[in-house]
Every structure is written in structure tokens, then in C-alpha cells.
Amino acid sequence: MTECVKTECPVCGPASRTPVGECHDLPIVRCNVCSLMFVGECSTVDETEEFFRTEHVDAEETTQLHYVSYRSDSLQREAAVVQRLVPDGGRLLDVGTASGYFLKEFQNAAGWDVEGVEPSAVSTNFARDHFGLNVHRGYLSEQDYVAESFDVVTSLDAFNCHRTPNEDLAEIFRVLKPGGIFALEVPGQNYRMLTGSGLLCQLLFGVPLRLNAGVNFYFYTTASLVVMASRVGFEAVESHPEAMPSHGSLPARFLKGAYFHATSLLYRMTSGACHYAPKEFLIFRRPATAATQETSEDTTSSPPNKYAPLRKVA
Numbered sequence: 001m002t003e004c005v006k007t008e009c010p011v012c013g014p015a016s017r018t019p020v021g022e023c024h025d026l027p028i029v030r031c032n033v034c035s036l037m038f039v040g041e042c043s044t045v046d047e048t049e050e051f052f053r054t055e056h057v058d059a060e061e062t063t064q065l066h067y068v069s070y071r072s073d074s075l076q077r078e079a080a081v082v083q084r085l086v087p088d089g090g091r092l093l094d095v096g097t098a099s100g101y102f103l104k105e106f107q108n109a110a111g112w113d114v115e116g117v118e119p120s121a122v123s124t125n126f127a128r129d130h131f132g133l134n135v136h137r138g139y140l141s142e143q144d145y146v147a148e149s150f151d152v153v154t155s156l157d158a159f160n161c162h163r164t165p166n167e168d169l170a171e172i173f174r175v176l177k178p179g180g181i182f183a184l185e186v187p188g189q190n191y192r193m194l195t196g197s198g199l200l201c202q203l204l205f206g207v208p209l210r211l212n213a214g215v216n217f218y219f220y221t222t223a224s225l226v227v228m229a230s231r232v233g234f235e236a237v238e239s240h241p242e243a244m245p246s247h248g249s250l251p252a253r254f255l256k257g258a259y260f261h262a263t264s265l266l267y268r269m270t271s272g273a274c275h276y277a278p279k280e281f282l283i284f285r286r287p288a289t290a291a292t293q294e295t296s297e298d299t300t301s302s303p304p305n306k307y308a309p310l311r312k313v314a
């Protein structure tokens with residue numbers, strides 16, 4: 001029988017929360033301090049991790065469709081951003097590698113040595129077999145990487161599935177070299193609520209909330225991620241709007257494309273302040289010189305009023 005555990009806001013710790021609704025029989029709550037939405041109670045971390053190892057991706061065809069065919073445009077754009085920021089190449093780790101399509105973009109680029117970590121057995125085998133990639137099956141916390149090993153760490157549409165986000169951010173910071181880049185793609189929260197809640201969601205899908213809870217655990221905003229990343233020592237560098245997976249009929253894909261281009265324009269005109277794009281690609285840097293850092297324990301146990309103010313990404 002599945003054991004349920006209460007979760008905490010990753011920004012504010014054990015702050016009070018307000019119920020928002022239910023999705024996939026899981027309670028969705030909103031933090032009363034920072035307004036971040038998250039799954040308020042769910043299976044244990046071990047059970048969740050086992051789900052992603054064995055059940056979440058059940059077939060090679062699923063990996064091909066969801067992590068190659070529907071995602072290739074976004075992954076190519078994101079690879080280009082990383083290659084622009086780190087023009088001489090280096091050692092890159094992709095956390096949550098999925099199909100490996102993103103890493104494949106670096107295979108023929110000079111100077112890059114890339115590898116991945118991926119919990120799913122099906123996806124790990126796909127990335128190894130189709131692209132010949134070096135992918136370690138499992139979680140970042142299980143890899144025992146030497147400190148300051150990588151020039152770039154990426155997490156593309158995966159961080160919202162992590163159950164221990166603050167600990168994982170601290171580990172990503174630890175394995176990055178000083179001056180290294182952390183590139184993070186997450187769903188856009190305004191877009192998610194626009195399409196996954198309210199009357200439109202009820203009419204189209206027959207449910208009041210459609211957030212894929214149980215796969216997603218935290219519904220991050222840009223501000224919450226900037227706070228969490230800055231606490232472990234990262235500085236925000238730049239951000240980009242990104243598209244939703246491209247699939248469906250031709251008219252549906254046309255509408256999705258039009259929506260992405262319109263919201264991208266709005267995003268760029270407002271420097272990210274007006275963010276209704278389907279996804280966001282955030283770039284953080286580990287400062288080249290040592291800065292004072294809080295430990296991950298301090299991060300989760302500190303009272304909310306100690307937290308840094310929200311910082312806007314340029």
C-alpha cells in the first residue's frame with residue numbers, strides 16, 4: 001500500500017498552506033508565504049523515484065514521441081544557447097537525459113565531452129542505443145561525482161519532477177566548476193494555469209485541475225527558482241521563452257506555434273516580466289570566485305523571513 005507523506009514548500013519550508021484542489025487524487029496546495037503551488041501530500045521519495053525508474057516511461061515508442069519528435073525544436077534551440085555561452089566546449093552533464101536528443105546536439109561540436117543521468121531504464125537504453133551516449137542510469141545523488149567536475153549542467157523539463165529540489169540544486173552547484181553554467185528548462189506557471197485550471201479546463205477536459213500531479217510535484221515560478229538557486233550560490237544570467245511539445249493535428253500545431261510566437265514576443269518585450277510562454281529556459285552561473293553559501297540544511301530549515309528577496313532575471 002502506498003504511504004503518504006506531507007511535503008513542504010521548497011522556498012519557505014514548513015509554512016502554512018491553502019488548498020487549491022485535487023489532481024489525480026493528490027491535494028494541490030498554495031504556500032501562504034510565497035504563493036508557490038505544490039503537491040501537498042504524496043508517496044514517499046523512494047516510491048516516487050522507483051516510479052520514475054520503472055513505470056513512468058514504459059516503451060521505446062513513448063521515448064521517441066515525447067522526448068524526440070515533440071521536443072526536437074526546443075532541444076536544438078537550448079543546445080544553441082549553451083554552445084553560445086560556452087563557445088570553447090567543456091564537460092557537460094544532463095540531469096534527466098530522457099531520449100538523449102539534447103546531448104546528441106553536442107556530439108559533433110568541437111570540444112564537448114557530454115554525459116547524462118537518467119532514472120528510466122527504457123530512456124537510458126534509448127539514449128545509449130540510438131545516439132551512442134554515455135548515460136548513467138539512476139539519480140544525480142547516486143553518482144558520487146567529484147566536486148567541480150563539469151563546465152555545464154542541464155536539466156530540461158525534469159526539475160519539476162524532483163522530490164528533493166533544494167538538495168539537488170546544492171549538488172548541481174557542487175559538481176559545477178567555478179564559472180560553470182546551470183541551464184534549467186521548466187514549464188511556465190501562468191501558461192500551466194491558463195490551460196490546466198478554470199472553466200476552460202473543466203469544459204475541455206472535464207476536470208478542474210490538470211497539472212499532471214504525481215509526475216510534477218512543484219509548480220515553479222521564475223521568482224521561486226531564482227530564490228532557490230541563489231540560496232545555494234547561483235547567480236541568474238539570462239532567460240528565454242520556450243515552446244510546448246509540438247504534436248496533434250496541423251491546425252492544433254499551427255495554433256500552438258502562433259501562441260508560442262506571440263507570448264515569446266511579449267516575454268522579450270518585457271524582459272520576462274510578462275511570462276505566458278509555455279516554458280522557460282533559465283541560465284544560472286556558479287560565480288567564478290567563492291561566495292558565501294548556505295548549506296541545503298539551512299535552506300530548508302530557515303524561517304521564511306530570512307529568505308532573500310525575489311530577484312528578477314534580466
Ligand SMILES: [Zn+2]
Pocket residue numbers: 009010011012013015031032033034035036
Ligand atoms: Zn513558500
